[in-house]
Amino acid sequence: MTALDALRSALDSLRASPLRSALTMLGIVIGVAAVIAMVAVGAGARDQVMRQIASLGTNLVMVGQGSVVRSGVKLGAGTAATLTEDDATAILNDIPAVTVTAPSVRWGLQIVAGNQNWGTVMFGITPDYMEARDWSIVQGRGISDQDVTQAEKVVVLGQTVVRSLFGGGDPVGEQVRVFATPLTVVGVLGEKGQNTQGQDQDDVIFLPLSTAKRNIPGMAKSNPRFIHSVVVKTHDGADQDEAQAQIRELLRQRHRLIDGQDDDFWMRNLSEVAATRDASSRALSFLLAAVAAVSLLVGGIGIMNIMLVSVTERTREIGLRLAIGARRRDILMQFLIESTTLSLIGAAVGVVTGIGTAMVVAGLAGWPTLIRLDSVVLAVVVSGLVGVFFGLYPARRASRLNPIEALRHE
Amino acid sequence: MASDAPLIAVDSLSRSYRMGPHRVKALDGVTLRVERGEFVAVMGPSGSGKSTFMNLLGCLDRPDSGRYALDGEEVGRLSSDALAVVRNRRIGFVFQSFNLLPRQTAQANVELPMLYAGVAHAARAEKALAALAAVGLDGRAHHRPTQLSGGQQQRVAIARALVNDPVLLLADEPTGALDTATSLEIMALFQRLNRAGITVVLVTHEPDVARFARRVLSFRDGHLVDDRAQVPEEALA
Numbered sequence: 032m033t034a035l036d037a038l039r040s041a042l043d044s045l046r047a048s049p050l051r052s053a054l055t056m057l058g059i060v061i062g063v064a065a066v067i068a069m070v071a072v073g074a075g076a077r078d079q080v081m082r083q084i085a086s087l088g089t090n091l092v093m094v095g096q097g098s099v100v101r102s103g104v105k106l107g108a109g110t111a112a113t114l115t116e117d118d119a120t121a122i123l124n125d126i127p128a129v130t131v132t133a134p135s136v137r138w139g140l141q142i143v144a145g146n147q148n149w150g151t152v153m154f155g156i157t158p159d160y161m162e163a164r165d166w167s168i169v170q171g172r173g174i175s176d177q178d179v180t181q182a183e184k185v186v187v188l189g190q191t192v193v194r195s196l197f198g199g200g201d202p203v204g205e206q207v208r209v210f211a212t213p214l215t216v217v218g219v220l221g222e223k224g225q226n227t228q229g230q231d232q233d234d235v236i237f238l239p240l241s242t243a244k245r246n247i248p249g250m251a252k253s254n255p256r257f258i259h260s261v262v263v264k265t266h267d268g269a270d271q272d273e274a275q276a277q278i279r280e281l282l283r284q285r286h287r288l289i290d291g292q293d294d295d296f297w298m299r300n301l302s303e304v305a306a307t308r309d310a311s312s313r314a315l316s317f318l319l320a321a322v323a324a325v326s327l328l329v330g331g332i333g334i335m336n337i338m339l340v341s342v343t344e345r346t347r348e349i350g351l352r353l354a355i356g357a358r359r360r361d362i363l364m365q366f367l368i369e370s371t372t373l374s375l376i377g378a379a380v381g382v383v384t385g386i387g388t389a390m391v392v393a394g395l396a397g398w399p400t401l402i403r404l405d406s407v408v409l410a411v412v413v414s415g416l417v418g419v420f421f422g423l424y425p426a427r428r429a430s431r432l433n434p435i436e437a438l439r440h441e
Numbered sequence: 442m443a444s445d446a447p448l449i450a451v452d453s454l455s456r457s458y459r460m461g462p463h464r465v466k467a468l469d470g471v472t473l474r475v476e477r478g479e480f481v482a483v484m485g486p487s488g489s490g491k492s493t494f495m496n497l498l499g500c501l502d503r504p505d506s507g508r509y510a511l512d513g514e515e516v517g518r519l520s521s522d523a524l525a526v527v528r529n530r531r532i533g534f535v536f537q538s539f540n541l542l543p544r545q546t547a548q549a550n551v552e553l554p555m556l557y558a559g560v561a562h563a564a565r566a567e568k569a570l571a572a573l574a575a576v577g578l579d580g581r582a583h584h585r586p587t588q589l590s591g592g593q594q595q596r597v598a599i600a601r602a603l604v605n606d607p608v609l610l611l612a613d614e615p616t617g618a619l620d621t622a623t624s625l626e627i628m629a630l631f632q633r634l635n636r637a638g639i640t641v642v643l644v645t646h647e648p649d650v651a652r653f654a655r656r657v658l659s660f661r662d663g664h665l666v667d668d669r670a671q672v673p674e675e676a677l678a
């Protein structure tokens with residue numbers, strides 16, 4: 032019996048009970064559709080995050096005060112105030128790939144406007160910081176060079192702070208206080224929304240670096256040049272790893288660290304953030320694969336069940352085929368092709384359903400989706416294998432029937 | 442193949458079945474020869490071993506002991522795949538209950554043995570139509586079994602048995618499910634096919650049916666108790 036004849040007879044017998052065939056396929060259909068839709072949603076979300084990260088610029092390096100975490104213990108993070116504005120200047124001047132350095136200090140505090148009170152995070156910055164982190168201004172102006180050199184008592188507010196203190200009204204020109212210091216609001220930041228960790232990036236206020244140091248209690252007064260961190264921007268296409276190595280070398284030299292001594296600063300770039308993100312999406316993919324495996328397993332068991340029923344129902348047919356010259360392997364192939372056809376048709380319907388679902392999700396929920404060809408190919412191949420694997424036992428049973436007894440079967 | 446050998450040569454053929462603690466000797470030491478072109482009726486009461494004997498002749502079963510040579514070839518030594526080929530090419534089997542595939546047309550049913558013989562698609566259709574014409578069913582090729590009478594269904598089954606040009610046609614009570622008039626028509630068909638050259642061995646327990654054969658074997662309790670030649674009656678149809 033040729034494969035084509037076997038396929039034709041498989042389709043014939045599936046058509047003989049269309050409802051049963053359809054119900055049998057359902058497990059595979061749902062499994063495949065779920066895989067394709069979920070992968071599409073996951074891939075779409077991941078793609079969006081990656082694009083966000085890319086738009087932030089992968090050519091940013093954050094350098095911060097304090098040692099790295101080692102063996103679970105944070106070693107004197109931020110205790111010795113060794114990172115300075117001069118370090119930032121040195122990085123800009125000495126390392127050719129660096130185009131911008133933006134030093135900053137950071138402090139959690141209460142901001143007061145009239146009788147309103149709001150806890151937020153203060154950054155003491157220079158204008159470069161706004162540029163390096165891609166902050167825009169929607170009202171008034173940003174922190175200027177002059178604000179920094181004159182230590183002007185001005186502040187720029189993030190959207191969340193504006194909403195909390197001014198109910199969304201225009202705050203430019205209003206007076207606010209942090210600790211005892213009165214500040215004039217000169218601008219409002221553009222909205223950024225949540226970051227990739229889900230934190231509200233708009234719950235923030237910016238002060239000139241000098242103003243922050245002079246007026247915020249708790250800033251280390253032992254070293255007036257100290258900063259908490261510096262954002263370093265390299266020019267496009269610069270070798271990140273090399274730039275980072277050079278920054279590290281320079282800072283170790285400047286901080287007079289000897290060989291074997293730990294760094295007293297940390298460094299992080301956005302491609303590392305992307306990598307963490309990638310790892311968590313890999314975990315998600317693993318979960319999806321597990322769900323898919325379970326549903327395909329269930330689908331496979333459904334196919335096996337129906338094929339066993341079908342072998343029993345068609346015992347006489349099998350006996351007849353054996354009597355007129357079918358070899359055992361002809362019978363085996365016939366039933367294997369039947370179960371595989373069943374699962375592959377199920378897979379095809381599942382692919383269409385999955386793509387449809389992904390498109391509906393994209394349309395209704397507004398989530399970005401991305402149909403991945405590899406998920407489609409994988410789902411179809413696995414379904415085929417499921418058909419063969421779960422069809423094998425019933426097919427073997429059919430092929431081992433005794434023709435005489437099979438012919439006598441009622 | 443030794444063409445001077447008898448078509449069927451059976452020596453001391455035995456087959457027993459286990460029934461709980463007992464062994465039932467369904468066939469016990471049967472020896473006989475059947476030459477090419479014979480028309481043999483196998484008779485005997487129910488349970489006398491006729492079907493057991495036919496299943497052995499048809500290579501659907503293997504004997505416990507004894508030998509069976511078909512057309513000079515020892516069948517007992519063949520692998521199960523080789524036996525399938527013998528059933529496919531050299532033997533045609535007709536059953537009491539027709540055993541047609543109910544969802545398939547007459548033509549598709551007749552084509553079935555050719556599927557396993559590897560006959561090409563176009564040739565299959567042609568041969569199937571010819572076989573249907575030979576059993577008097579031209580014009581019924583696209584009917585399904587449920588659309589055919591019992592006699593017509595058995596004709597389809599006979600066409601299916603003939604389609605690979607076998608040397609031996611075996612029929613186990615082919616008229617058992619048919620009324621007398623239809624039985625006569627079917628016997629006339631067997632007689633005609635036999636005259637055209639095919640060897641026929643046919644089981645029946647009706648003397649009315651056996652009278653069309655040229656030789657009658659009688660079985661009792663698994664033994665061949667009588668073997669006689671007779672002048673066949675003409676079944677007119």
Ligand SMILES: Nc1ncnc2c1ncn2[C@@H]1O[C@H](COP(=O)(O)OP(=O)(O)O)[C@@H](O)[C@H]1O
Nearest residue numbers: 458459465467486487488489490491492493494
């Ligand atoms: N598969 C079987 N298992 C057990 N006993 C069987 C089987 N087939 C036949 N027999 C027994 O063998 C004997 C001969 O049976 P069978 O050849 O079918 O007789 P007949 O066709 O002449 O009526 C009977 O006693 C029957 O019960």
Ligand SMILES: [Mg+2]
Nearest residue numbers: 491492493613
């Ligand atoms: Mg019988």
